[in-house]
Amino acid sequence: MKILLVEDNERVAHFVKNGLLEAGHAVEYAASGRDGMNLATAHTYDVIIMDRMLPGDIDGLGVIEALRGAGNKVPILILSALSDVNERIRGLRSGGDDYLVKPFAFGELLARLDALARRVQDTHAETTLSMADLSMDLLARKVTRAGKTVPLQPREFKLLEYLMRHTNQVVTRTMLLENVWEYHFDPQTNVIDVHISKLRQKIDAGGARPLLRTIRSVGYMLTADD
Amino acid sequence: MTRLRFSAFNLALAYIALSIVVLAAFATPLWYTWRENFEERRAFLLGEEARSFTEVFEKSGPAGLARVIDARLAGARGSDDIILLANHQHVPLSGNLAAWPPEVPQAVGTFALNFRDRGRALNVLLVHTYLPDGYELLTGRESSRFRSLETLFWSGLAGAAGFVLLLGIGGGFLIRRLLLSEVQEISQTAGEIVNGNLSRRVPTQNRGDELDVLAQTVNRMLDQIEHLIHGVRNVSNAIAHDLRTPLAELRSRLEEFVVTHRSSEGSAEIETAVADTDRVIGMFDALLRLAEIDSGARRSGFVQADLAKVASEVADFYQPAAELKGLTLCFDTSGALTVACDPLLLSQAIANLIDNALKYAQNGKIRVAATRRPDDMVEISVTDDGPGISDRDKPKVVERFYRGDASRGTPGVGLGLALVATVAKLHGGTLELADNHPGLRASLLFAAT
Structure with missing residues (x-):
């Protein structure tokens, strides 16, 4: 850049x-x-x-x-x-x-x-997002991993949508807090980490390779690369 | 406002009552004095007339007096004079009455009588005189003109009273409007300023009257307040800039070191130093934020928002963190609770309360509730089953940097509840800390708007 x-x-x-x-x-x-x-x-x-x-x-x-x-x-x-x-x-x-x-x-x-x-x-409106074997239907609000439906809560859906729109990019906890929850304060408990690990359990459970990585001391990244 | 309306109305009423009392006090003695003098004078004049007719009778007999009376009446046609000369059988000889009125007493003297003559109702002041040889004489004056004068007096008085009444009510309304509009302007301005619009001023007319002077004084006071608040804001902006810049430098130096000496010895120590710096920055941010909320400037950003939704979203946000600790976090509401507020600040306040509950809850349940109480207060409560706060500590925990015994050894700097209390105050509400036996029940209370 x-x-x-x-x-x-x-x-x-x-x-x-x-x-x-x-x-x-x-x-x-x-x-x-x-x-x-x-x-x-x-x-x-x-x-x-x-x-x-x-x-x-x-x-x-x-x-x-x-x-x-x-x-x-x-x-x-x-x-x-x-x-x-x-x-x-x-x-x-x-x-x-x-x-x-x-x-x-x-x-x-x-x-x-x-x-x-x-x-x-990517400013054009999309109806589906996908990366590797993970795909998200924005209209039906449905997520599948390797063809299997992953049931998500509305907030988990929003969190995953944000991560998928930033595939292969590092997103920080503050970015998630501001963009997914629209909060501009710092929660003292590691709430974001817990949300991420819950989401990880759902999308990476039984998957061939984990997609949602933790980037130490910065944040998270959704990626299929090694 | 209601109270002011009543005060203006009462003032007008009091003035009307006072005016009518003054009017009555002035008119009543006048009336009696006038009436007494007038009647005495009339009685005296009638007596005089009767005496002069008696003299005529003594000189020239009944026929002579009859001539004099006829001449007299002919010369004063249409007047109120009543004269009647009659013989001992009460047969009229001369005068302007058709017959001797039977109401006239036997006695000599002055009488006020009502009788009918030729179908005409008369109200007459009469002097009854006996003449020599059994002749009798009545001299009198019809009082209807006098009565009409009396009516005129009373209707005049009533008219004056009505006028006073009208003037009083009209004046009262006018005063009320004038007073109310000016006072309303002042209170409206004060209201806008409370809502964060510091540049508002009370309009002044330069008339120099009391209200104008009051308005000018209020404006001077507002100038002073605005000046002070801007001063505070400038100082905190300056502090923000002056303190953040060296902190930014410090942090960047440390971080750069970590990046360039990634695997070397001591980099773990430096990373801890970065975390320490972040804690200082966090405290500093919290203090600045408290100062900012305290200044009331945030009130200009108030919007109508549903508190139940705000609270449920925060509870939702903390749900996984509670589950991870093996706690149940439940949310109850009685329905939408729309109030004018800063939803972001309230989210933070509720988050701080839930954060505390997560820290101290033992093994049970955290209950978040947003309800409208029977007394029409909106309440957001966070209840836990932890050690609670002793009554001695309750007033202190909302102070900045205070940390109770139970909080020793837990993360945090002692600004969480201070922020909650400040946010509550900004919204005209309160933070109440109560015992849950065991645990703490922290409630944010707002007036429902």
Whole structure:
């Protein structure tokens, strides 16, 4: 992926940039809103990481609004020190596609960038999702593994749907919490892990190979690869 | 509002009553004085007339007096004067009555009499005089004009009272409207501000009257409150930024180390340090969130939502975690409970309560219930069979960072119940902690809207 990083804090920028490079992405970097704006209009990126508070005459939200105003549809992830739900809403309303509060785990950022870049590719409405021998009928709300029906609760269905839409991508616990349950708080108990293990028991029971993997200290991935 | 309406109405009524009392106090002595003077004067004048007729009679006999009376009546045709000269058999000789009224007493004197003459009902003040040789004389004055004056007086008084009544009621309504509209503006503004719209102000007219001065004072107070709240918000935003940035740097440094020295010695220690940093960040987030909810700014995001649905979804969310611990988590409801609220914050509050119940429940059942109580309060309760909270600790557990004896050795920082209490307060409700014998029954109580 070709990524533009707009971040004024050197330390955080260095860390993000190195991490992204190590993950095999191409990264360009701007330290101010104006530089970021110039780069974003001159080049095409798969995704932009935009710090919200930037020095100079134009801040992160200003850049996003200007880009959206010019018809630029590049996916943008906002980085912010403001965790307030109202601030999140403001950020997303200005044209951002996702909002990540600082400090964050690098795995979280990477997983969200993957999800953002992928979202652009499959926007058409599907009626079935499938990967390996697992398939999901979105209209009949039915899931089968190797031809056998897997009975799922409505919430388990939604969880699996999210995982299947992000096949071969790491999804974090926070992403699941926000997208499957629409909660924006951190449950102290490892509730998500329990939901995942219940789902795993259902879809991977008796299957030839397990599909739902745990990615240590980051989250989960639904994949048929080894 | 009802109370204000009554106060304005009562004020108008009191004014009307007072005006009528003043009117009566003014009119009654006037009336009596006037009436007494007038009647005395009339009686005196009638007596004088009778005396002068007596003199005429003494000088020129019955025929002479009859002539004088005829002349007198001819000159005052249509007046209220009543004169009758009669002989000892009460046969009229002269005057304007057809016959001697039988109602006239034998005695000499002044009498107020009612009788009929030629079919006409008369109300007369009469002076009865005996003349020499058995002749008798009546001089009097018909009182109907006087009566009409009396009627005029009373109807005037009644009219004035009616006018006062009308003016009082009309004025009362007008005052009420004026007062109510201005007071309503103030209370409406205060209401909007309570709901989080801090920029609202009471409209002022620059008239300089008391209500205007009140409105201006309220506005100055609101300016001050807005200033303070913005100050608090700016400070917490600044703290958020200034403290998050070094935390972000620290975390990224540690994480980078873990990535680059994956298998080297000490990386496990660094990973623990990352987890510790995350705990600090978690506490910091919880504190900021508490401050934000406390400021009341979240009220602007209230929507109508079904609390039963919110609670059942949270219970549903925790269901697998409870099963894993061998606990049953059940949810009961009496039906939809729609209130104006922030569903996200309430989800978090209920989640914190269930989280606590999961931590402390022994081996039985956790019961989550959303019900409308008979007193029309909406209640969301989470009941467990754990050790409960001692009465001594109950008021303290909702304080920030307080951890009861039972919570030692369990994860958490002591902000969970503080958040629940703050969320309840934001919604105008309360958090009640009661004993379940054994265990704790934590209830969020809201007024049903």
